[in-house]
Amino acid sequence: MKFTDSTTNKTSKAEEKPNKYKVVWQKLSSQERQLLEAKPVHELSKGEPYLGRKQAMQKKCRQLSNANNDIELSRMIYDDKHKFVMCEVPKAASTTWRKFVWFLLGKVKTKEELRHVNQSITILNRGNLPTLASLNISEAMKRLSTYTTFFAMRHPFDRLVSAHDSKFTSRDRGVTYKMNFGRRIAINQAKNHMHGVPVNNKLTSRDFNLENIPEYQKLNDVEKTDVAEYVKIIRSGEIPFQQFAKYVVYQQQATNMDAHWRPQMSLCNPCAVNYDFVIKFEDLSTDSNRLLEYLQRGEPEERKLSLKLIPSRVTNKKTTQQMKTLDSSTKQQLEKIYGDDFAILGYN
Structure with missing residues (x-):
């Protein structure tokens, strides 16, 4: 155990x-x-x-x-x-x-x-x-x-x-888990979703404009849509189950697991x-x-x-x-x- x-x-x-x-x-x-x-x-x-x-x-x-x-x-x-x-x-x-x-x-x-x-x-x-x-x-x-x-x-x-379902989706009207865990999980797993656009805390601000990032400007329309959708996940902390599951695996390896999924x-x-x-x-x-x-x-x-x-x-x-x-x-x-x-x- x-x-x-x-x-x-x-x-x-x-x-x-x-x-x-x-x-x-x-x-x-x-x-x-x-x-x-x-x-x-x-x-x-x-x-x-x-x-x-x-x-x-x-x-x-x-x-x-x-x-x-x-x-x-x-x-x-x-x-x-x-x-x-x-x-x-x-x-x-x-x-x-x-x-x-x-x-x-x-x-x-x-x-x-x-x-x-x-x-x-x-x-x-x-x-x-x-x-x-x-x-x-x-x-x-x-x-x-x-x-x-x-x-x-x-x-x-x-x-x-x-x-x-109860912590990282729109079902949860609270933001505690989304902001403390969801955002961090999304940022840590962003590499495969951002098409080279740098990931930093500025992205969590709804006032930040992606169009100001040179790497974003070089993307085609499909890639820009991918990045924009993923930034929504970063900002909301509402991560998909796949990302949550990967985080659980990481947490277990770090012997650092939250009681809700321990x-x-x-x-x-x-x-x-x-x-x-x-x-x-x-x-x-x-x-x-x-x-x-x-x-x-x-x-x-x-x-x-x-x-x-x-x-x-x-x-x-x-x-x-x-x-x-x-x-x-x-x-x-x-x-x-x-x-x-x-x-x-x-x-x-």
Whole structure:
């Protein structure tokens, strides 16, 4: 498995921009690992397909040659009242589940209030949700070993396409990722698109006139159109999937990967934590409601949350179409980056 930073109390460079978020790691001792492995099968996972899912994951973890004991405590949200620990996986219903947790923690009193909560206040780097990183290791382990632990998993390439769709297209009304990542990616990959026109920060200004560049003046009409279209990409930060994929490959090689597309095995490491329950994004409504019903047992019926089935913007068809735009080298490198996700989480 590849981790962005396997040192405790280090800050991941990938998350300094745009998310100033302190990533806190803990390397479990053999005793701590054994304590989590010894947890009995949770009642939520005793039926199928949950038992089979859990057993298959455990079997594959035992076969993993490069397994380690590093876990990211700063990604694990806990609730002492309902006694659960959730490992957050961006682009796997994380926004929905953070809002559920917000309600369960009593941050709002009614479901109607919850509907009006701005999801941005629940983002981990805001510090409004309690994580195990705020506790000493003894208290963190106490919760991991006795509370209901869970995370949501998703097909690695669906998640990758979703990250691009939500951060680097017109769907995202914000500009943070586009300006901090998109522009830089477009500039760094501009060589094959600019027909010899120099690339510099002046191009990001909408007031800058391409006609003033001598190299641009020498181009034919088709080349000028190519350059003008690419300058639009540089200025907007709305990069195509191919460029995003190449950047992910580069980021992984630099061990500097953003959480929205970092492998799920790196984010939650189920081989070390032995989660009680795993939500499968492809069965999101069914799995989430099973878990919600358990966590809210004893609550008045009128206060209980449930998840209605909402179709995802990113379908298998869309993922297939996007992957077809990649060259074979980029595909192979992505398969390697997300290899443990495919192997351990049971996707193909």
